[in-house]
Amino acid sequence: MSPHGNPEEPASSAAEIKREAPKVSTGSTNDSVIEPVEIKSSTTEVSTSSTTGRSGWGLWEVFVRSSRGLSHVHAGSLHAPDAAMALRNARDLYTRRNEGVSIWVVPAEAIAASDPDAKGSFFESPQGKDYRHATYYTKSEGVKHL
Amino acid sequence: MAAQNLQSVPAEPTAEQRQEQADREGQAYFDRIMAEDSRIEPKDWMPAAYRKTLLRQISQHAHSEIIGMQPEANWITRAPSLKRKAILMAKVQDEAGHGLYLYSAAETLGHTRDEMMDALIAGKARYSSIFNYPALTWADMGAIGWLVDGAAICNQVPLCRASYGPYGRAMVRICKEESFHQRQGFEILLELSNGTPEQKQMAQDAVNRWYAPSLMMFGPPDDDSPNSKQSMAWNIKRFSNDELRSRFVGMMVEQVKVLGLTLPDSQIRYNEDTKKWEHGPLDWNEFQEVLAGRGPCNAQRLERRREAHDDGAWVREAAAAYAAKQSARMQKENAA
Ligand SMILES: [Fe+2]
Ligand SMILES: [Fe+2]
Numbered sequence: 241m242s243p244h245g246n247p248e249e250p251a252s253s254a255a256e257i258k259r260e261a262p263k264v265s266t267g268s269t270n271d272s273v274i275e276p277v278e279i280k281s282s283t284t285e286v287s288t289s290s291t292t293g294r295s296g297w298g299l300w301e302v303f304v305r306s307s308r309g310l311s312h313v314h315a316g317s318l319h320a321p322d323a324a325m326a327l328r329n330a331r332d333l334y335t336r337r338n339e340g341v342s343i344w345v346v347p348a349e350a351i352a353a354s355d356p357d358a359k360g361s362f363f364e365s366p367q368g369k370d371y372r373h374a375t376y377y378t379k380s381e382g383v384k385h386l
Numbered sequence: 387m388a389a390q391n392l393q394s395v396p397a398e399p400t401a402e403q404r405q406e407q408a409d410r411e412g413q414a415y416f417d418r419i420m421a422e423d424s425r426i427e428p429k430d431w432m433p434a435a436y437r438k439t440l441l442r443q444i445s446q447h448a449h450s451e452i453i454g455m456q457p458e459a460n461w462i463t464r465a466p467s468l469k470r471k472a473i474l475m476a477k478v479q480d481e482a483g484h485g486l487y488l489y490s491a492a493e494t495l496g497h498t499r500d501e502m503m504d505a506l507i508a509g510k511a512r513y514s515s516i517f518n519y520p521a522l523t524w525a526d527m528g529a530i531g532w533l534v535d536g537a538a539i540c541n542q543v544p545l546c547r548a549s550y551g552p553y554g555r556a557m558v559r560i561c562k563e564e565s566f567h568q569r570q571g572f573e574i575l576l577e578l579s580n581g582t583p584e585q586k587q588m589a590q591d592a593v594n595r596w597y598a599p600s601l602m603m604f605g606p607p608d609d610d611s612p613n614s615k616q617s618m619a620w621n622i623k624r625f626s627n628d629e630l631r632s633r634f635v636g637m638m639v640e641q642v643k644v645l646g647l648t649l650p651d652s653q654i655r656y657n658e659d660t661k662k663w664e665h666g667p668l669d670w671n672e673f674q675e676v677l678a679g680r681g682p683c684n685a686q687r688l689e690r691r692r693e694a695h696d697d698g699a700w701v702r703e704a705a706a707a708y709a710a711k712q713s714a715r716m717q718k719e720n721a722a
Binding site (some may be wrong): 353 | 457486490541556559683708710711714
């Protein structure tokens, strides 16, 4: 990226670039190269078996408090070698426009999650318990300040 | 449900039968989610083809954002003012961010970041053909922002409602950031258009070169886009390629008037019968060539990505080594 000359300008004449450019093959572009990997169990949103990459940078989940008085909300994830770098990366990645006043980063593998297959039974108990909601009580309708 | 099974199936079901049963239930659940236009989350059951389609689309999208930094990054040092440099840096940084949000979304489907990076660097992955065209003049920064980011926005807004939760959420974040990209490009062109005759000519030339490639960003015509139907049935894609392209042309044809420039297409017209905007023919041969790696800048873009990845290796290694050292020290202190 030299400040002189245009790195975008190929060595040959730029005017004819669109059609006369050298036909350079960059190798196979078979778009079915990527095969899906079926992975069953995992604790977080990320279902890769190993959350630490080759470079030793683990996966972190990022939670951002958008302003004072509000809860931290999950913003996304990122890779970082340690908590300090994860925080810095999270700042650069998720708060470039004042989106946050506070950030939490949590190693993805430290999060325990409910089993999605057990949806029904795990969340069963509140079902059929309408009486836990104010709307269940209709006789008081029209009574003020109740 | 389990009790019913025990009654109707006398023998203990085999592992295979249990898997089949789970798949049947999974498919029924998936179909219900699609019918309700609800969202699929990472740990939900999903058809293998759905996962594969999403993995391909999201990773290609991520690669496009990452490669897409190059045509503009190459102009940062030559931007005409400090303000323009700052704006361009912010935009390029945003594109890096978009790539990272999307890689994260793709990772939830079972691919590691390393696998995707390797595929890109090895030239085995695709990315948007648009970034294989060169940015020849400063006016190209305007045309890219206005046309290329403009087309990207048209494509991406409906993707905010994609049926796969992590993809939709990444797109919401991305779309929020994109609008500044298009506006800053529009302003660059407007300023040039109101400048000297040479500057105006430079703006027109950039628009002329980026117009057709940006229309091709929406993908092949509907008759030639075999996977679109399935993507629409899966609520990933909400509108067809031609539909989005037509909408885009309709917007550009108005905006170009404000710029005081013209679009290099004499066949643009509004079809009263179909209520759609029509445009002149596009060179789909060229599109296929560029996509297949034979565009003007394919080799250069990949080489640059490879270089950046290799040059950054020591940083990644050093950070990992430092982290390992720190954690060892902490463990020792805790033990003492
Ligand atoms: Fe982007
Ligand atoms: Fe953009």
